[in-house]
Amino acid sequence: MPTRFLLTLPLWMAFLACAAAAPRSEYKAPRAEYKIVTASKTGTYIQIGRDLAALVAEPAGIGLEVLESKGSAENVQRMRFEPGVKLALVQSDVYQAFLDEAKAGNTDADNIIRPLRLIMPLYDEEIYFIARADSPLNSIHEIKNKVIAVGPLGSGTALTSRTLYQLMFGEALSSANTQYLTNEEALAKLTVDKSIDVAIIVAGQPAKLFSDMKAEARNYIKILRLDDAAPETARAKKTYFPAAIRATSYATWLKSDVPTLTVKAYLVTYDYGLQSTVGNLGRFAESLCTNFDNLQANGHPKWKQVRLELPALGQGWRYYAPMEKRMRACIARRSAVAASAAAQAALPPPRACTEQEVVLGICRR
Template sequence: MLKRLFAGWLALAALLPGLAASAEPAHYKIVTGPERGTYIQIGNDLAKWVAPPVNIDLEVVASKGSAENVQRMRYEPNVKLALVQSDVYQAFIDMANSGNPDAGTTIRPLRLIMPLYDEEINVVVRADSPLKTLADIKGKNISVGLLGSGTAQSATTLYRLMFGQPIPEQNVQHLSNEDALAALIVNKVDVAIIVVGQPANLFTQMKPELLSQLRLLPVDPNAAETTRAKQTYFPTTIRQSSYPTWLKEDVPGLTVKAFLVTYDYGLRDTVSNLNHFADSLCANFDNLQEHGHPKWKQVKLELPTLVRGWKYYSPVEKHLRACLANRTAQNATAVQAAQKPRTPCSEQERMLLLCK
């Protein structure tokens, strides 16, 4: 384990000689999500494993979520990275394409670094609620998350897809995740929709006596509402092993993709620093998967083809693709070496105990 722990750092040292000699680190920010969500833990992992080897002091900043992150990524000084849900990013593009100038000004200079993982859409009700599946939430009093959060975008988009209409204004509550669960328990809302990657501290750190008063609504795969929801969202499973003190069994659900986002920077120093960050991300990817949040195990170091209107950040894309090609070649060499038939041991080798 110790060998793997230092592997990424050693690989990066070979890639970037002389970088450590730089005296003053670059001070950058990454905007993430709520304090007890998954995004902020992903940001902490990047700040711990990826930024320091390339002399970047990465400050992890909490936020309401994806929509706020897009705005801060675009306009706030020193915010160089953001975590954004795919449906929020697409909503900005759709709004820009429909003629909204503010949406266009905000989203068009933004660029993707890479896709990360899927975030589960948790639909929570009281344990004694008569609701049976996700399709039953129509007309109910729903907490959709704070304005500016990715949860709010996902919740309202999901409802509109399923039922062909927006949530009635009188049925919408914009509460934080914690406040939404508290409101559920005291019967002030019927449903709380919370988008967060499993296992989420929001649930794992909740007092058992409170958690026992809540349950997750499953998705009915055969419902027409589910078919319509899958135009944008994807089937997933919220695992019992993620919340062993809460769930008695796996719960079928829906998910949305998270992306690491930046801006189309052209300044030489910023481009150079982000290129080094990409090299470090690749070199330390195994460390992220081994030591970071469990969601890193779902991340694939790859750059899939994007839908229209989405663009990778070109300088970083070149570095990541070069790194990916190198990793692929190394893996192929390792496989060939493993498959190469071993030469039979000589008598001398056996005498010296060199044969295994």
């Protein structure tokens, strides 16, 4: 046997002995680093994303980077194809539009939407129809044939705007009357050069874009109202739901509540099968459930409108099974604890001891 081998053999044996003796608990899996796509920096989605990062992902041992985007339509694409993006915020009408396109035979839409899954429904996003303060327009159904800013290409706002217009007026919004602008660009075009008549913005209230405005804002813009008596409103309600933009959300410049329409927001992921990803997203789901009260107490005000539940879904919509299982189990535990607390609270107070029972030692005060 070579001398060199005889000299190194004891060293290898010592190394293997140490490795075998090392406690397994010393090994720690690397922290998962994921991304979530939201919307513009002045919208509500990005604040919801930050809440999920700080109050849900962090307690679960997951780093979650919050990314800006043009909105829901782009989010669907990035959720499907961009490396590292594991979560997305998506409007219900955008998700349904992809499903409808896939059902109609569009292979690109089918390739994009088929492997996506829902985590849970979130809240309703208000749809703002903004006009100049001196505009003759007062109601939403009066926007026909007006020049309208509908949000950037690839945004959920753009799809919502076009879908609503088609529903209300039975015809598509013409390209000549359509401008694809960011929220900030739209407000500038509306109030400065006055090249558009209406800006449509989708954002959950209170939205930073509007809450940062000063009292003087009412001198430049106004929010068009939903008129329940208009036949266009009845047609819009087939897909969208009535709500109100509250004056308390924008107390510095809005004097009274404004009736409008809403669209539902969803938290979306992909149908992952890799064991490590399944495990990480399972922990995220558990954390979302257990920290839900913290989200409602310390997150964006919209969290107070979210219900911790997984309702039945329409055709083509599916929950991500590993997260659904963890969520349903956690929701059931929370319900059992709440029911037990309620039952305990309903019990009659204990009967007071009589003096004779105390003397006899059969009842203690």
